[in-house]
Amino acid sequence: MSADVFAFFYLISGVLFTFGLKGLSHPESARRGNTMAMLGMGIAIFTTLFDPNVKGYFLIILALGIGAVIGIIIAKKIDMKAMPQLVAAFHSLVGLAAVLVALGTYLSHRATGNIDGVLMTELFLGAFIGAVTFTGSVIAFGKLQELLDSAPVVFKGQHMVNAALGIIILILGVIFVATDNFTALIILTLISFVLGVTLIIPIGGADMPVVVSMLNSYSGWAAAATGFTLNNILLIITGALVGSSGAILSYIMCKAMNRSFISVILGGFGAEGEAGDDPVAAARQKGVKEAAVEDAVFMMANASKVIIIPGYGMAVAQAQHAVKDMTEVLQSKGVEVKFAIHPVAGRMPGHMNVLLAEADVPYDIVQEMDEINSEFSTTDVALIIGANDVVNPDAKTLKSSPLYGMPIIDAYKSRLVFICKRSMKAGYAGVDNSLFTADNASLIFGDAKTTCEKLAAALHDA
Amino acid sequence: MTLSAQIMAMTTVASGGGESLSPFMTGFIVFILSCFVGYHVIWNVTPALHTPLMAVTNAISGVIVVGALLIVASETGQDVTYLGFFGALLASINVFGGFMVTRRMLAMFKKQK
Numbered sequence: 001m002s003a004d005v006f007a008f009f010y011l012i013s014g015v016l017f018t019f020g021l022k023g024l025s026h027p028e029s030a031r032r033g034n035t036m037a038m039l040g041m042g043i044a045i046f047t048t049l050f051d052p053n054v055k056g057y058f059l060i061i062l063a064l065g066i067g068a069v070i071g072i073i074i075a076k077k078i079d080m081k082a083m084p085q086l087v088a089a090f091h092s093l094v095g096l097a098a099v100l101v102a103l104g105t106y107l108s109h110r111a112t113g114n115i116d117g118v119l120m121t122e123l124f125l126g127a128f129i130g131a132v133t134f135t136g137s138v139i140a141f142g143k144l145q146e147l148l149d150s151a152p153v154v155f156k157g158q159h160m161v162n163a164a165l166g167i168i169i170l171i172l173g174v175i176f177v178a179t180d181n182f183t184a185l186i187i188l189t190l191i192s193f194v195l196g197v198t199l200i201i202p203i204g205g206a207d208m209p210v211v212v213s214m215l216n217s218y219s220g221w222a223a224a225a226t227g228f229t230l231n232n233i234l235l236i237i238t239g240a241l242v243g244s245s246g247a248i249l250s251y252i253m254c255k256a257m258n259r260s261f262i263s264v265i266l267g268g269f270g271a272e273g274e275a276g277d278d279p280v281a282a283a284r285q286k287g288v289k290e291a292a293v294e295d296a297v298f299m300m301a302n303a304s305k306v307i308i309i310p311g312y313g314m315a316v317a318q319a320q321h322a323v324k325d326m327t328e329v330l331q332s333k334g335v336e337v338k339f340a341i342h343p344v345a346g347r348m349p350g351h352m353n354v355l356l357a358e359a360d361v362p363y364d365i366v367q368e369m370d371e372i373n374s375e376f377s378t379t380d381v382a383l384i385i386g387a388n389d390v391v392n393p394d395a396k397t398l399k400s401s402p403l404y405g406m407p408i409i410d411a412y413k414s415r416l417v418f419i420c421k422r423s424m425k426a427g428y429a430g431v432d433n434s435l436f437t438a439d440n441a442s443l444i445f446g447d448a449k450t451t452c453e454k455l456a457a458a459l460h461d462a
Numbered sequence: 463m464t465l466s467a468q469i470m471a472m473t474t475v476a477s478g479g480g481e482s483l484s485p486f487m488t489g490f491i492v493f494i495l496s497c498f499v500g501y502h503v504i505w506n507v508t509p510a511l512h513t514p515l516m517a518v519t520n521a522i523s524g525v526i527v528v529g530a531l532l533i534v535a536s537e538t539g540q541d542v543t544y545l546g547f548f549g550a551l552l553a554s555i556n557v558f559g560g561f562m563v564t565r566r567m568l569a570m571f572k573k574q575k
Contacts, residue, residue, distance in 0.1 A: 013525075014496075017522050017525075018499060018503060020518060020522065021500075021503045021504065021507065021515070021518070021519075022503050022506065024507040024508065024511045024514060024515050024518070025506045025507055025508055026508060027508075027510070027511065027568070027571040027573075030511055030514065030568045030571070031565070031568045031569070034514075034518060034561065034564050034565055034568055037518060037521065037522055037561070038561050040522075041521070041522065041524070041525065041557055041561070044525055044528055045527065045528070045531070048528045048531045048532065049531070051531075051532055053532045053533070053535070053536045054531060054532065054535050054536070055535045055536065055537050056535040056537075057535070059534050059535055059543065059546075059547055059550075060531055060534060060535060060550065062547075063530070063534065063547050063548075063550035063551040063554060064527070064550060064551075064554045066551050066554070067527075067550070067551045067552065067553070067554020067555045067556075067557070067558060068554055068557075068558040070555045070558075070559070071554065071555040071556065071557065071558030071559030071560070071562065072558050072559065072562050074555070074559045074563075075558070075559045075560075075561075075562030075563035075566060076562065076566070078563060080567070083513055083517070083563075083567075086517075086559075086563065087513075087516050087517060087520060090517075090520040090555075090556050090559065090560060091520065093524075093552040093553065093555055093556050094520070094523045094524065094526060094552075094553070094556055096549075096552055097524075097526050097527070097529075097530060097549045097550075097552045097553040097556075098526055098529075100530065100545045100546070100548055100549035100552070101526060101529040101530050101533065101545070101546070101549045103545050104530070104533040104534075104541075104542045104545030104546050104549065105529070105532075105533055107538070107539055107541055107542045107545070108533045108536050108538040108539070108542045111538040111539050111542070112538060118484075118486050122486075212516070213516070216516055216519060216520075219519075219520075219523050220519065220523055222523075222526075223523045223525065223526045224493060226526055226529045227489065227493075227529075228486065228489050228493075229529075230528075230529050230532060231485040231488075231489060232528060232529065232532075233488075233489065233492050234525060234528065235525060235526060235528060235529060236489050236492050236493045236496065237492060237493075237496045238522050238523060238525045239493075239496075239523070240492075240493050240494075240496030240497045240499075240500055241496060241499065241500040241503070241504075241519070241522070242500075242519040242522060242523045243497070243500070244497050244500030244501050244504060245500060245504045245515060245516075245519050246516075246519070248501065248504045248505060249504075249512060249515070249516070252509075252512075341509075341510075343509060348512075348513060348516065349509070349512030349513065349515075349516065350509060350510060350511060350512030350513035350514070350515070350516075351513055353509075353510040353511070353512075353513065353571075354513045354514070354567050354570065357567070357570035357571045357572070358570050360570075360572065362572055362573055362574035362575070363510060363571045363572065363573065364573055364574050365574060366510065368509050368510070
């Protein structure tokens with residue numbers, strides 16, 4: 001086959017990938033889109049098998065087979081709560097694969113004497129971006145999986161160290177391209193591994209949605225850089241699609257937290273709040289009203305509209321199934337129930353939606369912040385489960401609050417607010433929340449799952 | 463409008479000149495235009511599906527497997543074979559794992575009965 005025929009089939013793959021992403025504009029079209037993307041991948045791999053550089057199939061089938069088994073097992077077993085970690089782990093694989101392909105491509109081309117400055121520049125970029133993506137994602141994985149402390153790791157002169165590493169990598173890159181020195185490529189790859197670590201450790205837990213999105217973007221750029229080294233248009237198309245996807249998600253996340261991208265990258269934000277001695281006693285001192293499950297049940301059973309605002313606390317307590325039961329009971333009593341999702345609820349974009357979908361909550365009653373905020377003034381009860389910073393009215397009114405300017409879910413506007421909370425611990429951002437002491441708000445202390453189960457049971461009997 | 467203007471400009475570059483383009487330039491044109499396509503397609507993704515979006519981009523970025531396949535059996539040295547083999551294996555985890563987990567998630571999204 002001529003190069004044009006290969007390019008043609010790769011183009012078809014690229015178009016199918018694009019349709020795959022386009023399908024995600026609606027849950028109904030998303031499944032078909034995913035199938036199209038799978039077909040595109042099949043065409044891409046099959047086409048490649050006819051490339052003159054492929055002189056045997058045994059190792060290819062072995063590698064793809066092992067990968068397929070591992071991938072499918074992971075995909076079937078993974079808990080939806082752990083999706084952010086899984087995505088970070090997948091990013092790291094793309095990063096490492098990009099490094100391996102860059103090194104392998106260099107050695108392969110050197111063996112055939114087919115190497116020039118353009119190729120070496122592209123290899124340098126591929127190895128560099130791939131390496132940073134790899135270790136950066138490993139650190140993100142460690143923080144999300146709680147193998148590492150999620151608090152930011154900051155030390156003096158951190159940014160100087162990062163800048164210095166960057167400059168050293170650049171110098172080694174120039175040496176590699178100018179002198180065709182393989183050792184320089186290896187060393188710069190190793191230093192890029194270090195840079196990936198030092199770039200991500202200062203970023204705290206609250207900013208994880210941005211980090212995951214950002215690494216998504218990097219993994220795309222790594223694939224694109226590899227595409228340049230291989231003059232392969234499919235890798236370039238795919239890399240650009242994935243790269244822009246991650247970049248847009250990072251932008252959406254930053255905007256939803258009212259943070260600039262630069263300040264997230266520089267890190268140091270989001271130290272954990274300090275736990276009080278006795279949370280309930282401390283809360284009473286602060287003037288917080290405490291409600292019993294029965295109070296909430298009475299109000300909700302007699303409401304015409306209830307909006308539930310879930311946060312990561314719901315996922316941690318695995319309360320989503322209890323929430324779903326409660327929703328059904330309320331609906332059977334003629335109460336309108338909706339869910340309000342903040343863009344940064346959970347630890348990655350769209351995380352809450354997946355957890356609710358897993359618990360069989362229909363997607364058409366789950367709405368985004370901007371869609372639902374106007375409805376709170378006509379809502380009888382807002383029930384907040386494991387969310388904190390995203391409903392903090394201080395973000396609108398208190399200029400001194402670190403959250404000031406962040407868009408929030410307007411739960412405080414509803415007639416009554418019930419907040420299911422484990423303790424009076426401050427949120428992920430470590431900030432006090434004035435909603436807890438508001439006149440229309442009361443707290444229900446306890447584990448989110450237990451509370452929701454009690455609510456569902458009591459509502460059933462009410 | 464911006465997009466079509468871009469395409470016009472790029473096509474002019476691609477067809478003008480008379481000499482054939484370098485592979486880098488061809489790749490670069492494809493890259494820039496794909497970024498615009500990505501930009502427009504991604505902004506249309508509903509926020510409710512942002513997690514499946516990340517999972518499926520994980521899967522399709524596993525297309526880097528193509529790069530690994532091109533070197534694993536190229537018979538240009540033992541070390542190249544090893545690098546290609548592990549590259550293909552890792553990327554294959556991404557491809558299969560990414561698509562399967564996306565499928566699993568999308569199957570959960572149901573409408574109100």
